Amino acid sequence: MRRIRAAAAGAVTVSLLTAVTACGGGSSTGGGSNDSPKTLTYWASNQGASIEVDKKVLQPELDKFEKQSGIKVKVEVVPWSDLLNRILTATTSGQGPDVLNIGNTWSASLQATGALLPWDASNFAKIGGKDRFVESALGSTGAQGKDPAAVPLYSMAYALYYNKKMFADAGIAKPPATWDELIADGKKLSKGGKWGLGAEGSNPSENIHHTFVFAKQHGADFFTADGKPDFTSDGTVAAVKQYVDLMAKDKIIAPGNAEYAQNQSVSDFAKGKNAMLLWQSASANLKSQGMSDDAYGIAPVPVQSGTPGTGTNVNSMVAGINLAVFKNSHNLDGATKFVKFMTSDAEQKILNTAYSSIPPVKTAQTDATFNTPANAVLKDTLAKSAAALPQVADESQFETTVGTAVKTLFAAAAAGHAVTTESVKAELEKAQQQMPAK
Structure with missing residues (x-):
């Protein structure tokens, strides 16, 4: 800095x-x-x-x-x-x-x-x-x-890590390529005290990384071309809701993950508690926690439809x-x-x-x-x-305010409260109000 x-x-x-x-x-x-x-x-x-x-x-x-x-x-x-x-x-x-x-x-x-x-x-x-x-x-x-x-x-880049045995036991032949497939697979895998996907709901940076990618896939960004915050557009609201809905609506992320902040989801994946993990270059981390390389597969992060590529099919931040x-x-x-x-x-x-x-x-x-x-x-x-996060002077504040807004929404989901388009937009409005005045 x-x-x-x-x-x-x-x-x-x-x-x-x-x-x-x-x-x-x-x-x-x-x-x-x-x-x-x-x-x-x-x-x-x-x-x-x-x-x-x-x-x-x-x-x-x-x-x-x-x-x-x-x-x-x-x-x-x-x-x-x-x-x-x-x-x-x-x-x-x-x-x-x-x-x-x-x-x-x-x-x-x-x-x-x-x-x-x-x-x-x-x-x-x-x-x-x-x-x-x-x-x-x-x-x-x-x-x-x-x-x-x-x-x-x-x-580093984000990838989808998946447990080969858990996939085979659930009759899933290949890793999901779209979010609809990930949700469908996640529901098959979320049973018996185990869950389809892990997350770090209390980690603002992780929240930003994922919602940034979702926003790109919705054709939106959190900043305008001249560097001004734009947290409440339809695309950014849809992006944040889609991410939190993996817990709130789709129920493939354990409610306890709302409190995770540092590597807990990686540990859960290594221990076989979660079948999938979205993480940056995780292999060495998994190996250090006792998970063998042949126990999991690695695939691109899912996109809305089709194959990862340029434009709306961004699937990782740089x-x-x-x-x-x-x-x-x-x-x-x-x-x-x-x-x-x-x-x-x-x-x-x-x-x-x-x-x-x-x-x-x-x-x-x-x-x-x-x-x-x-x-x-x-x-x-x-x-x-992959796309670089906005290289603007207020990027750190963005990570803090929006990342914390997503943390709040995950906490609401874990507590059983409804996460709606309106509640997501309200949290993002609060986050934007905390940004430095231009």
């Missing part, structure tokens, strides 16, 4: 800080106070099944970087529930890390604060050049026409993690070296293999590791049927 450029931008950031419910403080050892050329602080996002898993993945690589460069990296793995708020606090206090992971959907919002180092041609040259990166990944690094605020690190540098770091040279290391072909192969994600670096992506049948679905989705 980026340092504030003007008082107006500051007001936006403050309003967002009050809107984010997760509480997190700034780092006491951030870039602003780190004047040693031999140390760096790094906030990593929680990519694996747990923070401990991430530490096991990252520490050998950080040790390798220290051996090569003489620079020690002090890493903190920050849960997703805290990460955005921690970063926003750091942009205002100046007590942030030197290097940090950000969700790629936040790029434009954090760019607007001015806190992050812009990746202009000169900075890209220090890490091997901008043309090393896949174009779709670069599309989620900041506002169009501006130097990127971050560098792509991991690329998911991924970007690597950013705080502009006020006292070790910009070391931070740049670390970004170069993390985006090198060798490290891209190691890290993206560990997290079952796709390297956003072209030359690393050609490795045989990333040409498995499972990865083929993800790569095909990213290439043909």
Whole structure:
């Protein structure tokens, strides 16, 4: 996220800080106070099944970087529930890390604060050049026409994961390709204490990702072409209702999923409690929870009808993690070296293999590791049927307000209350009223 450029931008950031419910403080050892050329602080996002898993993945690589460069990296793995708020606090206090992971959907919002180092041609040259990166990944690094605020690190796409045995036992021969098929299959699978599909109803980011895709499939978006919020159009209301109705009306998601916020639906799928899961690059997460690769299949996320493709058949957001540098770091040279290391072909192969994600670096992506049948679905989705969330300054507020509105609707559904077009529109109106005035 980026340092504030003007008082107006500051007001936006403050309003967002009050809107984010997760509480997190700034780092006491951030870039602003780190004047040693031999140390760096790094906030990593929680990519694996747990923070401990991430530490096991990252520490050998950080040790390798220290051996090569003489620079020690002090890493903190920050849960997703805290990460955005921690970063926003750091942009205002100046007590942030030197290097940090950000969700790629936040790029434009954090760019607007001015806190992050812009990746202009000169900075890209220090890490091997901008043309090393896949174009779709670069599309989620900041506002169009501006130097990127971050560098792509991991690329991901949503897919439908399905339990092969549960499908066979229910007499279902193939994964659903449309939402009507998913609902029909889900109803066959929702019995005996097990459910057709898992969800994370209390996770605003997950809610946004899915409703964004539904909106695209309804030919709608949550922002107008000039970047103004448009949360209550017929298409966006229909999109949110369709998603929540998977619990409220179709009853293929367990009511308890309304309270899920961090990986619980993945755990349920791994344990055979749910037959299907909509998730970003989940294979490594599932494996770490004891689910063998041959126990599940991977298919494209369903669409309204037909085959995924351009236009209304978008079936994933362009998911991924970007690597950013705080502009006020006292070790910009070391931070740049670390970004170069993390985006090198060798490290891209190691890290993206560990997290079952796709390297956003072209030359690393050609490795045989990333040409498995499972990865083929993800790569095909990213290439043909994924769309970037709006790269607008208010995107983070959008995730918070609309994601929380969907959370409220899931809670209503779990409590047995009716979820109607009117109640959905009312929640989205409230969300739009919380957005910064234009």
